[in-house]
Amino acid sequence: MDERVKKIYEAADYIKGRIGEGKPLAGIVLGSGLGKLAEKIENPVTIPYKEIPHFPASTAVGHKGNFIYGTLGGKQIVAMQGRFHYYEGYSMEYVTLPIRVMKVLGIEYLFVSNAAGGVNFSFKVGDLMVIKDHINLLPNPLIGPNMEEFGPRFPDMTRPYSPQLCNLATEIASEKGIELKGGTYLASTGPTYETPAEYKYFRTIGADAVGMSTIPEVIVARHSSIPVFGISVITNEAHDDYAPDYVNDGDDVVKAADAAADKMTWLFTKMIEKL
Numbered sequence: 341m342d343e344r345v346k347k348i349y350e351a352a353d354y355i356k357g358r359i360g361e362g363k364p365l366a367g368i369v370l371g372s373g374l375g376k377l378a379e380k381i382e383n384p385v386t387i388p389y390k391e392i393p394h395f396p397a398s399t400a401v402g403h404k405g406n407f408i409y410g411t412l413g414g415k416q417i418v419a420m421q422g423r424f425h426y427y428e429g430y431s432m433e434y435v436t437l438p439i440r441v442m443k444v445l446g447i448e449y450l451f452v453s454n455a456a457g458g459v460n461f462s463f464k465v466g467d468l469m470v471i472k473d474h475i476n477l478l479p480n481p482l483i484g485p486n487m488e489e490f491g492p493r494f495p496d497m498t499r500p501y502s503p504q505l506c507n508l509a510t511e512i513a514s515e516k517g518i519e520l521k522g523g524t525y526l527a528s529t530g531p532t533y534e535t536p537a538e539y540k541y542f543r544t545i546g547a548d549a550v551g552m553s554t555i556p557e558v559i560v561a562r563h564s565s566i567p568v569f570g571i572s573v574i575t576n577e578a579h580d581d582y583a584p585d586y587v588n589d590g591d592d593v594v595k596a597a598d599a600a601a602d603k604m605t606w607l608f609t610k611m612i613e614k615l
Contacts, residue, residue: 344433345489347394351437352444354393355418359385359409366612367442367566368412368419369557371454372400372594374573375421376601377608381410389422396434398422407438413612418442425553427530432481436560440490443564449505449615450561451608452570455597456549457534457578457588459542460523463549465577466600468607469521470509471501471570474555475547477528481556482563491563500558505569505611512610518603523548525572527555533588536580543580550578569611573600 370377378384387407389395398405406421424435439450458467486493506522513520526542528534530552534542542550549572561568575596576588 342485342487345487348437348440348444350393351395351441355387355407355409355441355445358387362409362416363446364409364418364442365415365447365615366417366449366451367439367447368417368451368608369423369438369453370419370421371423371553371573372597374453374455374597374601374604375404376598377605378406378408378419378421380605380609381408381412381417381419384408384410394437396424396428396430398424399428400425413609415612415615417612418445418447423553423557425530426478426556427552432479432483432556436481436556439557439560440564443490443566447566450557450566450568451611452554452557452568453604454525454551454554454572455575455593456525456551456572457539457576458548458574459526459539459550459578460548461579463521463574463577465574465596467521467574468518468600468603469523469525469549469572469574470506471525471572472506472522473524474500474558475524475526475545476555476559477526478556481560491565495563497559497562500562500568501570502567505567508611508614509569509607512614513607516606518607521548525554525570526550528552534578539578540580549574571604571607573597573604
């Protein structure tokens with residue numbers, strides 16, 4: 341067996357031993373400062389990443405590093421309270437390992453979230469942007485020998501984010517009077533925040549929001565034919581016309597994400613109820 345595949349199944353087998361016979365309907369990846377959703381999971385089984393075979397440690401600010409199984413919106417789910425990033429020094433194999441583990445556990449949908457800079461001038465801090473498409477400036481996680489057990493060599497990416505799930509989100513949010521933006525998410529390597537010239541470039545090539553994650557997970561999920569819903573919480577205005585004393589600050593990003601987390605939690609919960 342391919343060593344990469346062996347690691348995936350060893351991690352999944354360990355988790356199955358902790359959660360029993362349950363089969364989660366959906367997997368959720370919680371980004372910087374967005375871990376509050378984990379508090380809404382009922383009957384949780386919480387497994388620190390350090391206990392799961394082959395899982396890296398989550399070192400980013402605002403990422404607690406727990407794998408949680410339980411009930412949300414009346415459905416069984418698994419959630420990552422914090423993700424792994426390329427900028428932490430992890431290879432794409434490890435950045436995306438949990439997504440394939442979730443696939444083995446049986447998820448049928450993947451929900452991803454992140455804190456992002458609003459490149460689009462109309463976006464303000466606290467806005468929620470439904471990810472409709474993306475631009476990937478990170479290494480593609482499918483480079484290398486294909487894992488035939490999970491999907492084809494050349495997976496289609498025409499619709500990386502499920503139109504059905506995007507429409508469901510819009511329908512649910514409108515009933516509550518929550519405004520959702522929509523747009524294209526761009527992922528760069530980090531860990532530096534971008535320069536004003538880079539923000540201008542990203543806007544020019546079609547990005548509405550920019551971050552340092554998410555897309556590798558989405559690519560691996562789509563390789564495995566898992567429908568994906570993604571949302572970016574706009575935590576800073578990524579413009580190229582800053583005031584002379586403006587600085588991007590990681591703590592401010594986490595605070596802004598925390599302030600918007602309740603809306604995102606409500607939306608994810610209601611969407612899962614309807615799956």
